[in-house]
Every structure is written in structure tokens, then in C-alpha cells.
Amino acid sequence: MDITVHRPGELTTADRLAWTAMQSKAHLHGSPELANPFLSPEFALAMGHCRRGVRIAVARQDGEPAAFFPFQRSATGVGRAIGLGVSDAQGLVHRPGYEWDAREMLRACGLAVWEFDHLVDGQRAFETGATGSFASPVIDIQDGYEAYLAHLRREAPKFVKSTFAKERRLLRAGGELRYVHDERDPRMLRTLMRWKSAQYRRTGRSDRFTQTWIIQLVERLFHTRTESFSGLLSVLYADDRPIAAHFGPRSERIICCWFPAYDPAFAKYSPGLLMHLRIAEAAAADGIAYIDLGRGQKQYKDSLKTREISVSEGWVMRRHPVAFGHRAHRAPVRALRNAVVERPELFEPADKLLKRIGEIRSGRSHM
Incomplete structure (x- = not known):
């Protein structure tokens, strides 16, 4: 697998056209989720203008683009899905039948860990790191x-x-x-x-x-x-x-x-x-x-x-101290948030409390 890593603006016109073509035809190959606009080259390019560390890995087979993997990378090798926290679809856009090894992809990208919270269906190599799946209506x-x-x-x-x-x-x-x-x-x-x-x-x-x-x-x-x-x-x-x-x-x-x-x-x-x-x-x-x-x-x-x-959250990791440290820091926060959001008996009182705090912040409290 030949993988090169680029800044968004470094992609050639031919690469961007190949990326768009993969998205346009994805529904014909049973992967309609890959057509999501958050997985587009345009979104990656916009993110590259607004955030540091945005990169795109291009995997080639026989010299032709086979997959595009947008991500964000810190100086220590912590990777995040591009737009983590605001993007509603994450993953690798690929042509039909393309398969990859998650750890090999991370190694090529210089990542110890890659975190996601809206991984789309069909990303089997990354789904091994999923800690939970959630409904997206x-x-x-x-x-x-x-x-x-x-x-x-x-x-x-x-x-x-x-x-x-x-x-x-x-x-x-x-x-x-x-x-x-x-x-x-x-x-x-x-x-x-x-x-x-x-x-x-x-x-x-x-x-x-x-x-x-x-x-x-x-x-x-x-x-x-x-x-x-x-x-x-x-x-x-x-x-x-x-x-x-x-x-x-x-x-x-x-x-x-x-x-x-x-x-x-x-x-x-x-x-x-x-x-x-x-x-x-x-x-x-x-x-x-x-x-x-x-x-x-x-x-x-x-x-x-x-x-x-369905979308998933979690992380894929290499055996690296940075990866273990990142997971140890993030896992408790995610677990607590999901426990509240997914259980009505916890979510409803928490939601009421947040709204009450909002009233106080907005100066609408009658206290």
C-alpha cells in the first residue's frame, strides 16, 4: 500500500476529482454514507484554512488513488477525525473493494492514535476501535x-x-x-x-x-x-x-x-x-x-x-505511550457523557439543570 500525506491545498486537481468521483458513485456500490458532505474534499480544504494540523492521506494502488483519509494531527502524534466535535460523518473515502489495515494507516500518517465520534458504517478496519454506536436519524x-x-x-x-x-x-x-x-x-x-x-x-x-x-x-x-x-x-x-x-x-x-x-x-x-x-x-x-x-x-x-x-465513536491505536495516555484521559469523559445522554432518567434532570443555568446566564431568572 503506497500512502502519502499532504496538506489539503497540496492535493492535485486530479486527486480532488478522483475523491469527488468516489463520493458520487458510492451509492451505486452500496456505500451511500461515503457521499456525506463532511467527507468531501471541500470540507477538508475549508478545515485546513481554519485549523492547524489538517492532513490528507492518499492511498494509491497501481499509481491511481484508491482512498482518501482526512485527519487532524498534533505535534505529539495524537490524531482526531477532521472537525471532531462539529463534523457528523468521519472515516476514509475509498473505491469499491478497497481494504486497509488501521495500524498501518496510522503509522503512515505519523499517528499514535486516531479518535472519532461519528464514524460512518462500512469502516471495518476502524470499527475494531469503536466503543459505542449511536443512532443518527x-x-x-x-x-x-x-x-x-x-x-x-x-x-x-x-x-x-x-x-x-x-x-x-x-x-x-x-x-x-x-x-x-x-x-x-x-x-x-x-x-x-x-x-x-x-x-x-x-x-x-x-x-x-x-x-x-x-x-x-x-x-x-x-x-x-x-x-x-x-x-x-x-x-x-x-x-x-x-x-x-x-x-x-x-x-x-x-x-x-x-x-x-x-x-x-x-x-x-x-x-x-x-x-x-x-x-x-x-x-x-x-x-x-x-x-x-x-x-x-x-x-x-x-x-x-x-x-x-448508525455512527460510532472510539479510537484506533498503535502500541505507543501517547496513545495509551490519550485514551486514559478521554475515556472517562466520554463514558460519563454517554451514560447521561443515553439514559432518560439521567438525561432529563441534567437537561433541566442546564436550561436553568441558561436562564440564569441570560438574566431571565426571577430569583
């Missing part, structure tokens, strides 16, 4: 929006009835609704980030938009547009006032739900749900196969999903 729209709506009416009739009732009330109270599937106004992107920051604070979560590199990444992806990839900003307006928005990457076949938010003044109308239905309708018309709602328990995801795919 999706919305199937390959058969069209009407087929999806029929599924919702059959599986969740109360949800459909209440959502469209809220839409009618919103029309009476807020005026005409207008949906823009691909909004190009950067001011609206900044509005979305403000909404999302406020939501993080309101619910007691860590505000991702206090991190400069995440802001830079979102803005760079917003301006990235190729035939196979774009940063998609979708906005729902009521009487020309924005009430809900979403930003996330899209490939030829998949849209990833990344940063959805809404104006709290319209919360009683569930504008986020109305927006997601319009995203599904426009995406279906655009030839998208499915919308990946992302790992994590949320009531709105349960209401919208048609099925679930």
Missing part, C-alpha cells in the same frame, strides 16, 4: 416529498395535524410565509449565528460560536460552491421577517442538518419544524436522497425522521 426523500409526507401522516398523524395547524395560525398572525432554500445574503447567516448563540446560552450549552475557528469555518463553507458541494443556508420568512433558518453542508445526494435555529418570538408556531418540512420539499425537488439530522436525542428529530443510520 434521517429523512428519506428520494421518492419525493409527497411520499415523505404520506409517511409522516401514516406514522405520526398527530404531529402532522398539529404542525399544519400551527402553520395556519402563523399565516393569520405573521402574514405571508416565504421560504428561500438557498439564501445568499451573508447578513442572514450572521442572524442565524446570533440566534444559535442565544439558543446555546438559553439551554445551558456551550456556545460554539464563541470559537473563532467555527465562525470562520461556517463563513468559508457558506462561500464554497462547486458542482458537488455547497454550504446551504435556508431561511423561512413571515411577511419578509426571518423566523427560522438553517445552515449546513450539502453534497450531490445528502444534506446535513448542522445549525438550525429560530426567532424565539415565534416559538409557539414551531417555525423550526415548518422550515424543516420546506427544506425536505425543496431538497426532494433538487434530487437529494436524504437529510441527515445528526446524532443526538431531540424530539423534533423523532417527529421528522423516516429511519436511522
Whole structure:
């Protein structure tokens, strides 16, 4: 196996085209998850502009690219999935039938350990290091929006009835609704980030938009547009006032739900749900196969999903002191977080506590 390691900007045009071609044809070979936009060369290139240590390993067979493995590397040889913490799909993009040895790949990349938290299915060499697998709900729209709506009416009739009732009330109270599937106004992107920051604070979560590199990444992806990839900003307006928005990457076949938010003044109308239905309708018309709602328990995801795919977390290691030290440091944190998130009797009180903390931070406490 001939493996070379490059910075994102060092990839040749031919290599990038080969990478994109592997993603475009992945569904034809039974690996639709490899078409995820978080596994695209465009995402790797954007990450390379925003974070240090971003590298791409290119494996070749008979002189031709057989696989692309994007990762981040520290000076001590600790490796992480590219965009760990914000990317919802991780792994190695490869041509059909390609197999690799995990430790050999790590050795070629100069890594003692490689950590992941959204490893996609079909990565057998890396799955040996998985410590847990988790459901990631999706919305199937390959058969069209009407087929999806029929599924919702059959599986969740109360949800459909209440959502469209809220839409009618919103029309009476807020005026005409207008949906823009691909909004190009950067001011609206900044509005979305403000909404999302406020939501993080309101619910007691860590505000991702206090991190400069995440802001830079979102803005760079917003301006990235190729035939196979774009940063998609979708906005729902009521009487020309924005009430809900979403930003996330899209490939030829998949849209990833990344940063959805809404104006709290319209919360009683569930504008986020109305927006997601319009995203599904426009995406279906655009030839998208499915919308990946992302790992994590949320009531709105349960209401919208048609099925679930699986992602894994864990790490693959070489026998190296750095690897053992990294795992010893990270394993207890992950175990505690997953124990809380996956068990309702623990998650619900923890969630209420975080929201209470958020109220205090936002100055809305009546104490």
C-alpha cells in the first residue's frame, strides 16, 4: 500500500476529482454514507484554512488513488477525525473493494492514535476501535416529498395535524410565509449565528460560536460552491421577517442538518419544524436522497425522521505511550457523557439543570 500525506491545498486537481468521483458513485456500490458532505474534499480544504494540523492521506494502488483519509494531527502524534466535535460523518473515502489495515494507516500518517465520534458504517478496519454506536436519524426523500409526507401522516398523524395547524395560525398572525432554500445574503447567516448563540446560552450549552475557528469555518463553507458541494443556508420568512433558518453542508445526494435555529418570538408556531418540512420539499425537488439530522436525542428529530443510520465513536491505536495516555484521559469523559445522554432518567434532570443555568446566564431568572 503506497500512502502519502499532504496538506489539503497540496492535493492535485486530479486527486480532488478522483475523491469527488468516489463520493458520487458510492451509492451505486452500496456505500451511500461515503457521499456525506463532511467527507468531501471541500470540507477538508475549508478545515485546513481554519485549523492547524489538517492532513490528507492518499492511498494509491497501481499509481491511481484508491482512498482518501482526512485527519487532524498534533505535534505529539495524537490524531482526531477532521472537525471532531462539529463534523457528523468521519472515516476514509475509498473505491469499491478497497481494504486497509488501521495500524498501518496510522503509522503512515505519523499517528499514535486516531479518535472519532461519528464514524460512518462500512469502516471495518476502524470499527475494531469503536466503543459505542449511536443512532443518527434521517429523512428519506428520494421518492419525493409527497411520499415523505404520506409517511409522516401514516406514522405520526398527530404531529402532522398539529404542525399544519400551527402553520395556519402563523399565516393569520405573521402574514405571508416565504421560504428561500438557498439564501445568499451573508447578513442572514450572521442572524442565524446570533440566534444559535442565544439558543446555546438559553439551554445551558456551550456556545460554539464563541470559537473563532467555527465562525470562520461556517463563513468559508457558506462561500464554497462547486458542482458537488455547497454550504446551504435556508431561511423561512413571515411577511419578509426571518423566523427560522438553517445552515449546513450539502453534497450531490445528502444534506446535513448542522445549525438550525429560530426567532424565539415565534416559538409557539414551531417555525423550526415548518422550515424543516420546506427544506425536505425543496431538497426532494433538487434530487437529494436524504437529510441527515445528526446524532443526538431531540424530539423534533423523532417527529421528522423516516429511519436511522448508525455512527460510532472510539479510537484506533498503535502500541505507543501517547496513545495509551490519550485514551486514559478521554475515556472517562466520554463514558460519563454517554451514560447521561443515553439514559432518560439521567438525561432529563441534567437537561433541566442546564436550561436553568441558561436562564440564569441570560438574566431571565426571577430569583
